[in-house]
Amino acid sequence: MTRRWTRKDLLGLRELPAEEINFVxxxxxxxxxxxxxxIKKVPALRGKTLMNFFVEPSTRTRTSFELAALLxxxxxxxxxxxxxxxxxxxxxxGDGAHEHPTQALLDLYTIREKRGQIAGLHVxxxxxxxxxxxxxSNIFGLLKLGARVTLxxxxxxxxxxxxxxxxxVSHKIDEVLPKADVVNLLRIQHERQRREYFPGIxxxxxxxxxxxxxxxxxxxDCLIMHPGPINRGVEIDSEVADGLxxxxxxxxxxxxxxxxxxxxLCGGISS
Amino acid sequence: MRRDLLVSTTIIRNGRVIDPANRRDExxxxxxxxxxxVGSKFAIRSPQSEIEEIDATGLIVAPGLIDIHVHLREPGFxxxxxxxxxxxxAAAGGFTTIVCMPNTSPVPDNAGTIAWIKDRxxxxxxxxxxxxxxxxxxxxxxxxxxxGSLAQAGVVAITDDGHCIQNHEVMRRAVEYAxxxxxxxxxxxxxxxxxxxxxxxxxxxSTLLGLPSWPAAGEEAIVMRNVLLxxxxxxxxxxxxxxxxxxxxxxxxxxxxxxxxxGEVCPHHVALTDEAIQNFDTNCKVNPxxxxxxxxxxxLDGIADGTLSILCSDHAxxxxxxxxxxFDVAPFGMIGxxxxxxxxxxxxxxxxxxxxxxxxIEMYSVEPARLLKxxxxxxxxxxxxxxxxxxxxxxxxxxxxxxxxxxxxxPFDGWKLKGRAVRTIVGGKTVWxx
Numbered sequence: 176m177t178r179r180w181t182r183k184d185l186l187g188l189r190e191l192p193a194e195e196i197n198f199v200x201x202x203x204x205x206x207x208x209x210x211x212x213x214i215k216k217v218p219a220l221r222g223k224t225l226m227n228f229f230v231e232p233s234t235r236t237r238t239s240f241e242l243a244a245l246l247x248x249x250x251x252x253x254x255x256x257x258x259x260x261x262x263x264x265x266x267x268x269g270d271g272a273h274e275h276p277t278q279a280l281l282d283l284y285t286i287r288e289k290r291g292q293i294a295g296l297h298v299x300x301x302x303x304x305x306x307x308x309x310x311x312s313n314i315f316g317l318l319k320l321g322a323r324v325t326l327x328x329x330x331x332x333x334x335x336x337x338x339x340x341x342x343x344v345s346h347k348i349d350e351v352l353p354k355a356d357v358v359n360l361l362r363i364q365h366e367r368q369r370r371e372y373f374p375g376i377x378x379x380x381x382x383x384x385x386x387x388x389x390x391x392x393x394x395x396d397c398l399i400m401h402p403g404p405i406n407r408g409v410e411i412d413s414e415v416a417d418g419l420x421x422x423x424x425x426x427x428x429x430x431x432x433x434x435x436x437x438x439x440l441c442g443g444i445s446s
Numbered sequence: 447m448r449r450d451l452l453v454s455t456t457i458i459r460n461g462r463v464i465d466p467a468n469r470r471d472e473x474x475x476x477x478x479x480x481x482x483x484v485g486s487k488f489a490i491r492s493p494q495s496e497i498e499e500i501d502a503t504g505l506i507v508a509p510g511l512i513d514i515h516v517h518l519r520e521p522g523f524x525x526x527x528x529x530x531x532x533x534x535x536a537a538a539g540g541f542t543t544i545v546c547m548p549n550t551s552p553v554p555d556n557a558g559t560i561a562w563i564k565d566r567x568x569x570x571x572x573x574x575x576x577x578x579x580x581x582x583x584x585x586x587x588x589x590x591x592x593x594g595s596l597a598q599a600g601v602v603a604i605t606d607d608g609h610c611i612q613n614h615e616v617m618r619r620a621v622e623y624a625x626x627x628x629x630x631x632x633x634x635x636x637x638x639x640x641x642x643x644x645x646x647x648x649x650x651x652s653t654l655l656g657l658p659s660w661p662a663a664g665e666e667a668i669v670m671r672n673v674l675l676x677x678x679x680x681x682x683x684x685x686x687x688x689x690x691x692x693x694x695x696x697x698x699x700x701x702x703x704x705x706x707x708x709g710e711v712c713p714h715h716v717a718l719t720d721e722a723i724q725n726f727d728t729n730c731k732v733n734p735x736x737x738x739x740x741x742x743x744x745x746l747d748g749i750a751d752g753t754l755s756i757l758c759s760d761h762a763x764x765x766x767x768x769x770x771x772x773f774d775v776a777p778f779g780m781i782g783x784x785x786x787x788x789x790x791x792x793x794x795x796x797x798x799x800x801x802x803x804x805x806x807i808e809m810y811s812v813e814p815a816r817l818l819k820x821x822x823x824x825x826x827x828x829x830x831x832x833x834x835x836x837x838x839x840x841x842x843x844x845x846x847x848x849x850x851x852x853x854x855x856x857p858f859d860g861w862k863l864k865g866r867a868v869r870t871i872v873g874g875k876t877v878w879x880x
Contacts, residue, residue: 189654250772251656252726271774272656311656336653 180440184258184265187274188315196316200284202436203429210431219439228257231269244438246270264441272306278402279312281433283320285426286357289398294321299351301327301383302361302410305334305372309402310361314342327351328383331372348383352392358420359400360385360410376409385411390418398422453480454498456874461502461835465509466808467815467824476507478831481874485827502835505868506803509825510542510832511810513783514632514818515607515686515710515758518544518575521562522551527763527852529563532783533572535761535851537878539783540867542832543574543822545814548585549608555580555591557599564600572877573870574822574832576602578632581620587611590620597627602818605632607686608733610668612638618675625681630817632684633672635693636734640664645774647720647735655724658774662690662741665734669693673700673707682706684817687760689715689734691744698753708817709748710756713789714780714857716745722857726773729857732762733778750800755813757806759786763853781851784844785858791838791865803838835869842866 180198188196209217225244230253244264246254251271258265269275286293298317304310304326314337317324324342326333338344345351352358363379373379380386385399390412393399399411399420407413416423456478463474477484518532527535529546536544546563548554554563560577567575579596581604583589593604604624610633611617617633624631644660646652652659669685673696676683688694688709700707714732719739722730730736748754762779769776787810794800801809815823822832846859869879 248772250774252773255726256772270656272658274656306656308656311654334653336648336650339650340654 180443183441184254184267185276185437185441186254186258186265186267188276188279188312188319189274191276191316191319193319196280196283196319199280199433199436199440200287202440203280203284203432206435206439207429207432209435210428215431217435220442223442225438225442229268266437266441269308272308272311274312274315275308276312277430277434277437278309279316280437281426281430282313282359282400282402283316284429284433285400285422286398288425288429289422290356293317296356297323297325297354298357298359299325299327299355300359300361301348301385303332303364304328304337304361305332306364307361313359314340318342325351325355329373329379349389349392352389353394355397356394357398357400358385358393359402361402362404363406363410380409384409385415387412387414390415390420393420400426402426454874455479455496456498456500456831456871458500458502458507458833458835461505461507463507463825464804464807465825466804467509467812468826470825471804476825476833478833478871478874481831483825483827483829483831500835500869504837506807506836506838507825508807508834508836509811509823510870510872511540511787511807511834511867512543512545512814512820512823513539513541513758513761513786513810514545514756514814515712516544516546516761516783517549517763517779518546519763520550520566521559525765526768529566529575530570530572531850531852532761532763533567533570533575534878535781535783535849536573537870537872538850539785540787540834540836540870541573541783542834542870542872543576543820544783545576545578545602545818547607548578548580548605553580553584554578554596554601555583555585557592557595560596560599560601573872576818576820578603578605578607580604581606581631582611582616585609587613587616590616590623593620593623593629594627597629601629602820603630603632603684605634605686607632607634610634610636610638614671614675617671618678621675621679621681621683625679630682630684632686633668634686635665635668635672635688637664637667640667645731645735645778646723647737649720649738651720651723655726657723660735662692662737665690666692666696669696673697673705676700676707677705680706682708682817684756685709687712687715687734687758688745688748688754689737689741691741694744694748694753698748698751701753708756709754710758711745711749711754712758712760713782713786713793716742716749716793717789718857723773727857728769728771728773728776729780729855731773731776731778732760732780746794746798746800749794755809756817757786757790757809758814759783761851762855763851764855765853766855769855779855781849781853781856784849784851785856785861785863787836788842788844788863788866789858791836792863795838796864831871831874833871834867835871836865837868838865840864840866840868
């Protein structure tokens with residue numbers, strides 16, 4: 176089922192067939208145990224020059240990439256622009272509202288780790304879908320691996336157009352939560368509020384926040400995920416973020432393994 | 447015969463003369479003497495050696511084509527295009543007359559800038575360059591430009607193209623004033639609130655790619671506004687580069703009631719859909735954006751039933767270094783003068799069969815001449831001899847590196863097209879031939 180990795184770049188999950196996504200996840204298995212060692216290093220990329228190219232401010236992804244040559248940019252398509260002009264590998268660390276493939280890969284890895292497989296699971300992605308690159312990469316990856324995906328949020332941030340991507344759209348979180356195997360909550364961007372995409376944080380919490388009370392609707396084995404940083408008390412209550420369903424800290428740990436795998440695979444090609 | 451009485455004589459032999467203004471479509475010779483179209487009996491007085499003969503066997507002999515929507519970028523942005531390079535591109539595309547838009551620097555919101563453009567164009571002496579004037583001072587959409595003085599300086603229309611007057615009251619007064627001085631109004635139809643920071647059509651591809659987008663309603667809202675104001679003021683408003691199905695529907699309904707509203711179509715809006723943006727090619731970033739298949743089909747219907755009566759390019763040159771940036775940062779626009787005729791013949795006549803070549807020529811001659819009240823667009827006896835020879839069956843490949851334009855921002859490089867101009871004659875003089 177696996178095949179050799181032949182890509183110079185990782186630009187997005189839309190272009191990646193299921194077997195290549197699985198190949199990255201399997202490669203990440205090997206790196207996962209590296210993260211448990213005293214010295215969290217492998218010699219695979221020794222001697223290579225890697226460049227951090229963060230055009231958009233971010234601290235988190237930079238930390239888990241550590242050695243990375245990668246691009247984060249506010250404009251959709253910027254990594255493709257760079258990849259077309261460079262011999263070196265380009266790894267997309269988030270471009271505008273387009274894709275964030277390593278985040279989606281670590282989300283997939285975490286689901287697969289906790290639930291054995293992804294096919295057949297029902298994943299709800301909740302929040303600001305319209306402006307989210309994490310949502311898009313997750314949608315592409317989850318659908319390719321056979322999950323059922325429901326997007327949840329206000330109609331202004333989850334337009335019906337998304338149904339054409341092969342997902343379901345719901346504006347009623349209480350109807351979705353009891354059926355979901357995974358609930359991935361996205362950060363609500365406060366600046367959107369000024370543009371009148373929804374009436375305010377209070378109303379958002381009332382209709383879409385994963386409160387303690389709403390968490391009672393969840394299946395016992397439902398996974399709660401969040402790409403961080405969390406707005407505690409907005410998209411998710413603290414008790415739920417830190418509760419039994421939550422795999423948010425596993426996502427952080429798995430992020431290191433998945434990103435090491437991506438660097439290993441793409442770095443090997445560019446040499 | 448005394449030599450000083452001799453005037454240049456050209457005979458275009460044996461072509462298919464298509465002259466929609468005179469309902470003429472026949473295999474015939476066309477006679478040009480002293481830069482004007484003449485009847486056959488006047489043409490034979492010159493000695494044989496003084497007559498230029500052009501064999502047009504198998505070719506269409508059409509009135510010189512008119513493109514009413516061209517950005518020449520001069521004054522102010524001559525690194526993109528100059529009046530000269532733009533005029534040569536027009537000639538190479540088969541156009542004898544082009545109408546240039548006012549988003550230059552300085553803006554032609556004053557008679558002096560209009561005079562400068564006209565002087566430059568006449569010094570170059572390639573094709574006819576007809577300037578438009580701004581509707582509002584500095585295209586700001588707030589105060590009216592001196593529309594009367596602009597009309598006296600010779601503008602053929604007023605427009606804030608590239609911008610759209612958002613204040614309906616300002617637009618209303620502009621149209622009323624334009625009626626008094628007798629110039630039509632051209633409008634780039636966009637509601638800025640609905641457009642926002644959008645750079646592509648709001649639909650499937652914007653959803654997939656996460657690019658900032660705006661809905662067709664952003665154009666349709668202003669088309670509707672223009673229908674109402676054309677009716678209120680009883681004066682022509684022409685909607686530029688119509689891209690949306692709803693705009694076609696609004697214009698169709700209004701024209702059916704006799705409202706003085708019209709619309710034009712650019713080749714890229716029927717040759718491409720928003721699917722073309724999927725690789726973030728900034729040459730496909732245009733304003734209004736490439737839209738959905740539904741919109742393209744509606745444009746084709748509008749062309750077929752006469753709702754959309756004028757074809758044009760919205761030729762919008764940009765330098766490589768300006769286009770070679772992130773998609774959302776790149777400037778809008780693509781060049782079109784040297785591909786539009788080929789694309790439209792290929793798509794409208796050959797591929798889709800929506801109009802015949804006679805109507806296509808009419809949409810490039812009679813229709814724009816009527817809108818702008820130009821003394822061109824026909825092969826009538828006595829008319830200035832602006833003539834385009836077209837080979838409607840010629841297969842050719844677009845090569846941007848062979849363009850006359852100073853810019854290269856076209857997504858059509860490498861496209862194989864059927865049909866193109868092979869000779870362009872302005873005032874009896876060949877300004878370009880293949």
